[in-house]
Amino acid sequence: MLVKILFYVVALFVNVVQLENITRKWPKNANVAGGDLFDFIVVGAGSAGAALAGRLAEAARWHVLLLEAGGDPPEESLVPGLSSQLLHSQYDWSFSSEGDHYSSQAQRGGALPLAQGKMLGGTSSLNYMVYVRGNPEDYKQWPKGWDWPTVLPYFLKSENMTDKNLLNDTDYAACHSDAGPMKVSTTDSNDSKVEELLEYMTDIGMKTLLDINGPEQLGASKRYFTQSDRPSVRSSTAQSFLSPIADRKNLFVLKQAYVSKIIINEDNMALGVQAIVNKATLDFFTTKEVIICAGAINTPKILIASGIGPKNDVELLGVQLKSDLPVGSELLDHIVIPLVFTKDSDFDKNVSYPMVSDINSIPTVHGFISSDSGTQPDFQVISSFLPKSSGLGYDLFYNKFNYAESVAKSVNNSNSEKDVVVFDIVLLHPASTGYIRIKDISKSSKPKIYTGYFTEEEDFDSFRTGINLVLNITNTRSFESVNSSLVKLDLPQCTNFDYLSDDYWRCYILNMGRTAYDLAGTCAMGKVVDSDLKVIGINKLRVVDASVVPSLPSGNINAPVIMIAERAASMIKQCYI
Known part of the structure; x- marks a missing residue:
């Protein structure tokens, strides 16, 4: 543990030194x-x-x-990956949802922390910096004047894409700009693991794309962030x-x-x-x-x-x-459900893995998939690789995602003996909505936030579809060859149900659902x-x-x-x- 802390301190020092320029x-x-x-x-x-x-x-x-x-x-705030250091500090409004004794009960305290930046840049100064525009079909549902052909130029106006691979590709270059004030880049560390994750996404049914903000969104690619390239600084x-x-x-x-x-x-x-x-x-x-x-x-x-x-x-x-x-009256949010898999370790001692779960350093890819062959995705799937004995599983699930210690320990125990791959399934268009109530308008009073997760029955069915899409990977050659298996998380709320039964999955979905911090x-x-x-x-x-x-x-x-x-x-x- 001491070595881990020292490594983290040195890494922080190096990043801060880079900021001097x-x-x-x-x-x-x-x-x-x-x-x-x-x-x-x-x-x-x-x-x-x-x-x-x-x-x-x-x-x-x-x-x-x-x-x-x-x-x-x-x-x-400027060092990518250190945003969690700002949570519940003077730089965060430290909002949390009202516990409803129904949803998200695997969260500590049964309520969701809802980070919102309280500084110049607001939440863009403490978020995970993921750059995604959405799908052209999304904006057909917005009022007149907010259709995709109208809004695309305003995405381009702010963007300063630094990835030369995109800018040198005719099809992708037309979807990007390098003239705006906001830097956008990707991370290139641990490329072999990124390629491995992209193979897994292919097994689920997502083809590999150079960028999901390109000519098409359905597929998987490396992640792009609102940050400069070298040195890496939050934009x-x-x-x-x-x-x-x-x-x-x-x-x-x-x-x-x-x-x-x-x-x-x-x-x-x-x-x-x-x-x-x-x-x-x-x-x-x-x-x-x-x-x-x-x-x-x-x-x-x-x-x-x-x-x-x-x-x-x-x-x-x-x-x-x-x-x-x-x-x-109508609070919207994307809901996330994680699935955790183990696999035989092929840890490479020559590859430097992070000591904390820095989203920019952990090999991670994301993709979008439609369950009905439509052009608008139903799910965003984010896959991340955690090397054997890294301790990153506990940090990710306990510190970053706020799950109860029993859940975090389940992941960590599995990670101690094997590599772990986490698939976060994001329901992009939930039917359930929440609401905000103002009980007191004084400066010190916080709004009451009710997420409304799973108040509409169809969201359970939607998530079962998403979970089944990801579970299909267990029958693929790539996962069978590494002896992969689904991790059974320690969920006290679900112990009365037969493991992997319909009732179990309903309980799992209800209790493990967490925020994607996309409040709107x-x-x-x-x-x-x-x-x-x-x-x-x-x-x-x-x-x-x-x-x-x-x-x-x-x-x-x-x-x-x-x-x-x-x-x-x-x-x-x-x-x-």
Whole structure:
């Protein structure tokens, strides 16, 4: 254990030393005063807000105020793989779901930790950086003006793809850009294991692609991340959109500024916001618009505190109703179920494996598969390799995925004697939805988050389909040749059921389901905002973040959220320039 810790410390030191050559100049804290007037006020400097404010500030005559409840990202944020060091710290809002005594009971405490970044860059400063845009079919379900041909240019606008293999391939180059501010790259370590994992994905039914963000999504490829190549540095929206313009005179970034409400007059026009800064309550005003970018959890709280939300909820809080809208009523999230397999070890002592489960260093691939031969995938499958006696299984399942110790020990015990391959099955379009309730609008009060997992019966059936697709691998030559077997996890909740029976799998799915951290939909287009992201019934107010997503894309949500910010910036410029 001591050797492991020392290795980790040395690896951290090397990564931090590499950062010395990387620009990370954050904007200075703005010198502003209560009553100051700005063209635009952007609330929240996260995945969407930092990108949006940076784009709006391109118009030199506009004064843009960006308010962020947190501060600058720490060094750990810039080093890929160290995001878990920031969980439950001052850089994380430390939200968790409300225990429902039904789903996710294999999680410690029966509730899900729902990490959300509280710093410049927001969640893009602590997430796993996976870059996935989704499937063109996804955007047919979005309102008019958000179809794939319309949104693709905004994905490209932010992207700076560094993989020359993609850029030199005619078919893939047409799907990528190397001109945007946000670096996107892949990892090239442990290539033999990556190729092995791709073979396993082929056995499941996914052909190998150069990139799943290319001409087609159905298939498997290496993973791409929002990070630079060498040295490897996180490319959050703070690093990409704010750091390069840290000295811009028309961008005012006020940190440690908690926005408590939107100031709305009797004509339902947003005039500005009220913020708590150093225990003082300050009002800031706008000539054009207030834009809320506080995320799927905090945006509902700000709106409801301002009188925008379900009539009963707003009035119970003693707030004057401004617009009766279903704020917080439909929380979306991707649900993940892991399957763990052992295999004979072919550990190569000449290959350097990580001492902690750094998602960028563990050999990992991902793919997308449709269960009905359609062009839109039903499942994302992520396969990861853990070498024998690495201890990575415990770290991954206990520290990263928050499972109970009994579950983590099951994986670790199996990993002590054999290599382990983990298949994470992600249900991309669950029927179940949750909701958010605001019981108190004070600064210290957190929203109540109800995931709603498996409240719709069809999600059990969907997951059984996904599990069966992955279990097919046990009958393939590649797995039989390495004596692979499914690990029986220690799940006290499921001990009364015959192992691998229908009742067992239902219990397994219900208890092992965890979040993919793709929270969205709480202020959806068509329900709370219109297709231009304007809040229905309120003038000069927009929402630009994951909360406006009307249905989940097929994959991780960070890239689509940044795309939304890029498109919103273009909309706003068209309105006023």
